[in-house]
Amino acid sequence: MSSNLRLGLNSIFLNFPHDLATPEIREVSQTEPWIEVPLSLIQPQLASGRIIVTTAKLRELLPTDLKERLNGIDPAVEIPIPLQEIFKHLPSEAIQRRQDQEIEQVPVTIATPFTLQAREDAARFGSAPTKPSELLSEPPLVEAPLASEAPEPQPQAPETLAEQNLLNPLSSERLQAIFMTDKTLDLHGAIEQIGKLPGLRGCLLSHQNGRKLTGQLGDPEQESVVSNLLPALFQQISDRISETKFGSLETVTFYCDRQQLSTFMQGQLCLTVLHENRPFKPGVREKIQTVIGEIIQLNAF
Amino acid sequence: MPIINYARKEIQFKVVYYGPALGGKTSNLVYIHSRISPVHRGDLVSLATASDRTLFFDFLPVNAVVLNGFKTKFQLYTVPGQVIYNATRQLVLRNVDAVVFVVNSEWDKMEKNVESFRNLEENLQKQNLSLDTLPYALQFNKRDLKDIVPTDYLEYVLNNRKRRVRSFESIASTGLNVFATLDSVTQLLLHKFNQEYVQPRPAGGSDPVRS
Numbered sequence: 207m208s209s210n211l212r213l214g215l216n217s218i219f220l221n222f223p224h225d226l227a228t229p230e231i232r233e234v235s236q237t238e239p240w241i242e243v244p245l246s247l248i249q250p251q252l253a254s255g256r257i258i259v260t261t262a263k264l265r266e267l268l269p270t271d272l273k274e275r276l277n278g279i280d281p282a283v284e285i286p287i288p289l290q291e292i293f294k295h296l297p298s299e300a301i302q303r304r305q306d307q308e309i310e311q312v313p314v315t316i317a318t319p320f321t322l323q324a325r326e327d328a329a330r331f332g333s334a335p336t337k338p339s340e341l342l343s344e345p346p347l348v349e350a351p352l353a354s355e356a357p358e359p360q361p362q363a364p365e366t367l368a369e370q371n372l373l374n375p376l377s378s379e380r381l382q383a384i385f386m387t388d389k390t391l392d393l394h395g396a397i398e399q400i401g402k403l404p405g406l407r408g409c410l411l412s413h414q415n416g417r418k419l420t421g422q423l424g425d426p427e428q429e430s431v432v433s434n435l436l437p438a439l440f441q442q443i444s445d446r447i448s449e450t451k452f453g454s455l456e457t458v459t460f461y462c463d464r465q466q467l468s469t470f471m472q473g474q475l476c477l478t479v480l481h482e483n484r485p486f487k488p489g490v491r492e493k494i495q496t497v498i499g500e501i502i503q504l505n506a507f
Numbered sequence: 508m509p510i511i512n513y514a515r516k517e518i519q520f521k522v523v524y525y526g527p528a529l530g531g532k533t534s535n536l537v538y539i540h541s542r543i544s545p546v547h548r549g550d551l552v553s554l555a556t557a558s559d560r561t562l563f564f565d566f567l568p569v570n571a572v573v574l575n576g577f578k579t580k581f582q583l584y585t586v587p588g589q590v591i592y593n594a595t596r597q598l599v600l601r602n603v604d605a606v607v608f609v610v611n612s613e614w615d616k617m618e619k620n621v622e623s624f625r626n627l628e629e630n631l632q633k634q635n636l637s638l639d640t641l642p643y644a645l646q647f648n649k650r651d652l653k654d655i656v657p658t659d660y661l662e663y664v665l666n667n668r669k670r671r672v673r674s675f676e677s678i679a680s681t682g683l684n685v686f687a688t689l690d691s692v693t694q695l696l697l698h699k700f701n702q703e704y705v706q707p708r709p710a711g712g713s714d715p716v717r718s
Contacts, residue, residue: 252664253621255618255620255664301660301663307667308670312698316701318693323542323543323690324687327682328687331681438544448578
């Protein structure tokens with residue numbers, strides 16, 4: 207690495223402190239002389255984001271015919287040297303990183319409430335997606351996306367890692383015990399079982415972000431409305447209820463002119479059931495509540 | 508350290524956007540505010556001077572979903588970048604859980620970037636916190652401007668600690684990498700929280716969230 211940097215004087219004098227910039231100095235900025243500045247003078251200052259030399263030092267470095275231009279300036283006054291000028295000539299070795307750096311990695315996949323927007327923006331701007339580290343090997347710990355825009359129309363493929371994970375077999379003996387079956391249940395199977403509980407006609411599981419995960423209520427348009435509307439509505443009601451002394455909100459039942467439906471929400475999952483003709487038979491609501499909790503335990507944070 | 512409210516079953520995380528004046532901290536929050544559904548966020552509270560500089564702080568609450576039965580809330584703050592407002596910055600930094608350091612990529616702001624970064628280290632130290640352990644990310648903002656500082660120099664100056672954190676080139680005014688930065692730092696935050704509070708402890712150990 208060269209021990210000197212050859213810097214254009216015009217750039218230095220152009221950025222001279224205004225109160226010191228005499229006509230003689232301004233005149234130099236119009237020309238193209240240069241000076242050799244020792245790298246040893248610059249390198250220790252690089253980390254500070256500012257490079258300065260004393261007037262005395264600058265005078266020492268100037269060509270003989272220009273030295274007198276600095277007459278009358280206090281030798282101790284500091285003169286900044288523009289970083290742009292330095293970087294035109296600075297060898298890359300001068301800003302090498304320390305060798306013992308440890309690159310920070312998140313050792314597990316964690317999708318956050320902001321992951322969806324980050325991915326959307328990455329697609330929009332054409333930049334590299336901000337997927338979690340590729341070294342990650344464990345299953346997701348948390349998936350907490352927030353709906354930021356109108357959800358895409360159905361049918362929808364699993365969008366997030368947790369959604370994908372939800373479709374894996376649910377190896378829970380407890381879940382099998384709840385439905386009294388020896389069959390290993392995947393998420394579709396578990397939701398189907400809920401839809402067959404006494405007094406129910408259908409069951410739909412959707413993500414908090416409005417995406418339908420599985421199940422059916424009979425009418426796709428109706429399912430879309432339910433998936434998009436009810437999670438947000440439930441959350442709003444839940445937030446307000448939590449400010450009272452009623453306890454946390456578990457279920458909301460909607461009595462409509464033609465049909466009744468009830469919504470449950472835990473974690474990022476929203477489950478809606480369609481009633482046959484009247485609200486829950488004894489124990490059914492509690493059973494559904496338990497099943498959702500079990501699915502959350504198996505799949506989410 | 509996050510605030511855990513057992514009575515209301517809430518966990519509250521505080522993320523602070525730090526950096527020199529005119530770096531784009533408020534622009535970050537404005538963009539985040541614009542992209543999150545109103546259902547999940549509160550209003551962006553901003554107290555600015557007549558010249559539109561942040562006077563006290565900007566504040567944006569974001570409600571997320573449930574972690575182990577606890578409702579999570581993210582509180583996003585900015586600090587005023589001007590040197591004279593250090594008392595305010597110290598106040599805003601109290602109980603911080605993660606930091607996004609917003610860097611101004613203009614050449615003539617390099618000194619201010621370094622000054623602000625050192626100020627962050629000092630203010631954290633006063634709270635017995637350190638960038639060695641606190642989740643944080645660097646955001647090199649204003650990358651759309653001409654004649655800007657190359658990233659290798661920004662990395663050399665601001666990311667040369669033993670722990671090398673993630674950095675993002677951003678344009679906060681358009682949103683480029685705004686959420687990527689926040690997502691990254693939130694991942695670190697949740698991972699740390701998971702390690703410290705959620706993962707099963709040895710027999711007899713306490714577990715604040717699961718208890």
